[in-house]
Amino acid sequence: MTHSEENYIKAIYHLSGGGMHSVPTNAIASQMETQPSSVTDMIKKLSDKEYVLYKKYRGVHLSEKGINTALAIIRKHRLWEVFLAEKLDFNWDEVHDVAEQLEHIKSEKLIDKLDEFLGFPKYDPHGDPIPGKNGELAQRSLKLLSAMRPDEEGICVGVKDSSVSFLKFLDKHNIALGDHIKILDVEEFDESLNIQIESKQLHISKRIATNLFIKPKLV
Amino acid sequence: MTHSEENYIKAIYHLSGGGMHSVPTNAIASQMETQPSSVTDMIKKLSDKEYVLYKKYRGVHLSEKGINTALAIIRKHRLWEVFLAEKLDFNWDEVHDVAEQLEHIKSEKLIDKLDEFLGFPKYDPHGDPIPGKNGELAQRSLKLLSAMRPDEEGICVGVKDSSVSFLKFLDKHNIALGDHIKILDVEEFDESLNIQIESKQLHISKRIATNLFIKPKLV
């Protein structure tokens, strides 16, 4: 597999909800910032190699082989993100770009030893689950903060948007994964929320709340 | 710089004795296992970009810029080798191939943080010096084991040949970097050596002795 093929497989995986549904050519093109014609070319190659099922004009669907390949790449990506954050003190908004390069290094031994070195982490610095050696994905029951009602409580365990700007925003307001969050009240006017996070109170917009994953406290 | 350009620069650096002398096209071709015509093509590109000085039929010479680029790649290569050996328990015969991939990752912050994480090592697992951030190379006065005379002593600090087969041979005979070595005597017939290494005695061929670097004991 070339770097380019791997990047396409990964993009299709994300766009298809983990291989659940099929993905239109243009969606891949805009995700990857290439031309639709380039996508068509690559899809044909991936189809020949049986990573995807492809019917002209009907979009593309990941095969079992394609899903497993995607999971292997995502496993590498997220383990490297953990390494960068935990061992090299990278901030969580800095890890992604470097991991985009590191995910293409080919060595099974390397990634398994890295996994061990990191203590077999289950989640990356953004709270996304790390696929296991055989593609197993940890499942958690989590909610978006925006879906919670007053008096509900939980732990902040992940971000939906992991753009640099959002992550920096969270840093600025001292919101971090692992923080305890309680909804105080929700403004009817704009659905903004007053929350208690750890010891301090905070007012946040709906936009923010739709991008934070919470593991609700079991009552 | 592309991966391929980086690999050429590195090969030229090694073949030219660190940029000291010029390198013939065919030497590069055989080192890189490509055709001489491919080398000519690449040399032209590197010359346009001013990494090398090139006169048709006269071989190629690294520029200052080329030397610095080579040192930066070698720094990355050797730091990754240390990481693999020290942190992930790779054997010293396994680190090179993976480092060949890792050396192309582009992130200054990554390599500086890695350097710090490793405790600013000065030598890689084969005893080769690791260039500093600004290209400084540690210099040691060392000798080949084959150049030593009976009763001379020293510490084994590096290998000249770092092929997998040689490294495995050393493992098998319990020869490791850091070992104390004393020459007992040299056979006149084939220049093989009887040595004392740490506590045990060993008979080794001239071929072996020409591939071990020793830091002589100051008398």
Added chain:
DNA sequence: ATTAATTTTTAGATTTGTCTAAATATCATA
């Protein structure tokens, strides 16, 4: 059910890095 808008594919070109075969320059040797 036509027609118009959108999406997708095809055709043909470009760049990068490689190759083979042929031409040319340099080197070694008589």
Added chain:
DNA sequence: TATGATATTTAGACAAATCTAAAAATTAAT
């Protein structure tokens, strides 16, 4: 110094990954 051997470059081709422009299929709107 002429000649043959060796080293190097040129010419032309190819595969991979991309692009633009044009054609074709699908979808949406009248």
